Amino acid sequence: MFHQVANTRARTGEPASQVWSVSQVNALARELLEGAFPPLWVAGEVSGFKRYPSGHCYFTLKDETGQLSCVMWRDAARALPAEPPEGMAVHVFGYLTLYERAGRFQFVVRELTARGEGLWRIAFERARQRLEADGLLDAARKRPLPAYPSCVGVVTSIEGAAVRDIVSIIRRRAPWTHILIYPTRVQGEGAAESIVVALSQAGRAARADVLIVGRGGGSAEDLQAFNDEVVARAIACSPLPVISAVGHETDVTLADLVADYRAPTPSAAAEIAVPDRERLSTELANAEERLATALLNGVTRGGQRIERLEQQLVRAMGDALQRQRLVIDGLRHRLQALGPMEVLKRGYALALGDAGRVLRGVADFTQGSPFTLRLRDGRVEARAESVSEEV
Template sequence: MTRQNFPDRQDVISVSSLNRMARDLLEAGIPPAWIGGEISNLTLAASGHAYFSLKDGGAQVRCVMFRHKLSMLPFRPQEGMQVELRGQVTLYEARGEFQISVGEMRSAGLGRLYEAFERLKAKLQAEGLFDNARKRELPAHPAAIGIVTSPAAAALRDVVSTLRRRMPGIPVVLYPAQVQGESSAKQIAEAIRAAGERKEVDALIICRGGGSIEDLWSFNEEIVARAVADCPIPTISGVGHETDFTICDFVADRRAPTPTAAAELVSPNREHLALQLEQTKRALERALGRLLMDKTQQLDFLGHRLLHPGAKLRAQSERLGALSQTLRQRVQTAFEQGRWRLQLASTRLARHQPDLAGQRQSLQQRQAALLRARDRLLERRAQRLAQLASTLTALNPEAVLARGYAIVQKQDGRAVKNPAELADHEKVTLTLAEGRAEARIERPQGAQAQLPF
C-alpha cells in the first residue's frame, strides 16, 4: 500500500484570498478600454447604482455603474440600448463574479461627437469663456426680451406663453434661425450677432426643445459659442431638457434647464410684483398713519407748552422769588454751620495747647539728672581704669626684667622653661629689660641640665 502525498496545511489558501488574488491579476493585467455591446438585464437599485450585462452575439459580461458616475451621463441607460463603455475589469470578490466597473458610457456611434464635444469644451474653458468672472447679471426688469430659435419650434410657444403669463407688457423680439440641420449653427450665430448689433432688447434667450445629441449639436458648434461670448446683451441658454448640456450652456451668462425655465429666469412675475406692490402700499400706509399720529401728539404737546408772555413772566418771577428765598436760607445755614465749626475748632485747640512752663521745668530737671548721672558714670569709669592700670603694671613682664631677670628664647621664638629643652652649643636669645643678646649654651663637665637659681 503506497502512502499518498497530502499538501501541507500551510499551502492551503482561503476562497477570499483566491478571489483577491484573481481581482489583483485582472486589474493589473487588463487596462481600461472602450467596449461596445447591448445593455440587457438592467437594474436600477434604490441606492442609485445601475447593474446590467453588456452582450453581443457571442458573449456577455456583468457590469456595474455607481451612482456618482451614472449621474454625469447626458442620457439614461435603457434596456436593449447599444452603448460603448469604458471601465476597470475586476472581480466582485464576495460572489466571485467577473465584472466591469463602468466609469464612462456613450451611445454607440456617437463616440466621435462626444470626443469633439469634450475637445471644444476643454479649449473654450482654457480660454476663460466659462469663467464666472465674465458672467453678467440678468436685468431685473427688462424693457424688451429677445429670442433666438426657430419660428416653428415648440420651445418658442412655451417661452412666449410663459412671458405673457408672467409679464404681458414686455415686448418680445424674435431673431429666427434654424435650430437643427446642416446650416443651423451658422444661422444661430448670425441671429445672436444681429441681436447684439440692433440692441433693441435687454436680454436674449437662446433656446430649443429636447432631442438627441445629434439634434442639439448645433449648440455645440464653436461658431455659436463664439457668438454667445461676444454678444453685448446678457444671454440665457435654454436648450433641451434638464439632463441635456451643450457648449452654449457653459458660455451663456445663465443656463436654464428648459426653455420655459429660461423665460421664468429673465421675466419678472406680474403676480409676485403685484403682491410686493400691495405689501409696499400697506407698509407705506402704516408708516404714514404712524407719522401723522406722532406729529399730532407732538403738536398737542407743543400747544400745551405755548403760554401767554405775561403768564410766562409771572411764572418766571415766582420762580425767581422762590430761588432767592432758597439762596438766602442756604447762605444763612452755611454761615451758622461755619460759626459752629469755628467754635468747635477753638475748643479743641485750647484743649490741646501745650503747657510750656511745665515742660520747660521738666526739661531742666531731666537735664540736671543727666549731668549727675554723667558725673557718677565718669567717676566709676576712672576708678575702674586705675584698677586695671595697677593690675597691668603688676603683670607686666618688663617689670620683672627690670629687676635683673631675662627671657630665654630658642631660635624659633619659643620661651625656654626647662634646662632640659636646651642642647649643648645651641644658640638662644636673651631678652633683657633694655634689649636683647645672643648666647650659646655651654655646660661644665658633669654639670646637670638645669640652671642655678
C-alpha cells in the first residue's frame, strides 16, 4: 500500500489521480507504525492516570522533553495491584499504534512495572491504612488461642506441602485432635475469592476451635492473595480464632497483620495450634504433684488450725472459769460480811435454844429456861431468870 501511495502522489498544483479519505490515511499510518516498531519497553513518569468504568486505563508517560499517550486495555489493567500515583517512575511494555478515529498516536501498554517501590507495595500500604483506620489491626481485638483445641480447621490448598506438614505435625503432637480441611486456591486468578469462600464455610460450620490459614513459601507475587484486602477483612471477621501461616518469614502480609496469631510457616502454625502430648504428660504429672502437695499442705494447715483452736478454747475456758471464780469469791466475801459470825466479831451474841434453834425474841424465852449464848470466841450456858418485854 505504501508503494501505491508513493506512485499516486500528486504533483504540486495538479489533482491527484487517487484521493485518500482521512480514515484510509489513518489506517495506513497505523499499519506503517505497527510494522515499523516491534513491541518494546519504555521508561517514563506517569501523569493523569485514569481508570474508566469499562476497565480500560488511560495516562500519559513523560520524561524531561517529551510525552507519550498510553492506553491499557481492561485485561492488562486487571493485573495492576494498584493504580500508579502521579509522577511515579515506571517501565511499560507494549507497542506503538494510531487511534484511527482521533488520528492520535499512542502506546498500547501490555505490562506496567514500577521503578523503585513497586505497585504491590503501594497497594499493600493503602490497604493496610484502610484496615488500620477500621481498627482491624488493633492488638486489643486479637483473640487468645484455645489451649487444648479438640478440632483444628485448615484453609489451604490440598495439593501443596503445607497441608501435609500441618496434618503430620498435629497427628504427632496431639493425635486426638480432629482436623478439618477447607480446600482453596492459594495463588493465581481467583485465589483471593476462593480463600474468602473457604473462610466463610469454616465460620458457618463452627466445628473447629481454631483455624490455620496459609500456604507454603513462594515468590512475593505468589503470596499476593494473602495481601488482598478482601481476604484480610474475611480473616478479621472470622468467628473463629485464626493463625496465619504464609510460608515467607521475611515478608509480612495483610493476612498476618489481621490474624489473631502469626506463624512464620505452616509447620510452626501446627505446633502453635495444638499442645505436644509429651508436654501435656509432663504438665499432668506436675499438676498431680502440685495437687498432692496442696492436699498435704491443706491437711497440715487444717491440723495446725485445729490445734490453735483447741489452745484458744482451753485458754477461753480457763479465762471464763477464772472470771467466775472471781465472781464467786466476791459473793463469798459479801455473804461472809453479812453472816452471823461477822456480827459476833463486832461484839454481839447469838441466843440458841434446844437443838441449836435461834432465839429471836422475848417470846422464844420462858422464865428459868436454859439457853446458850454464842459469842465471838465460844459458848456460854445461861438461864432466863426473868422475861419481860420492852415496849
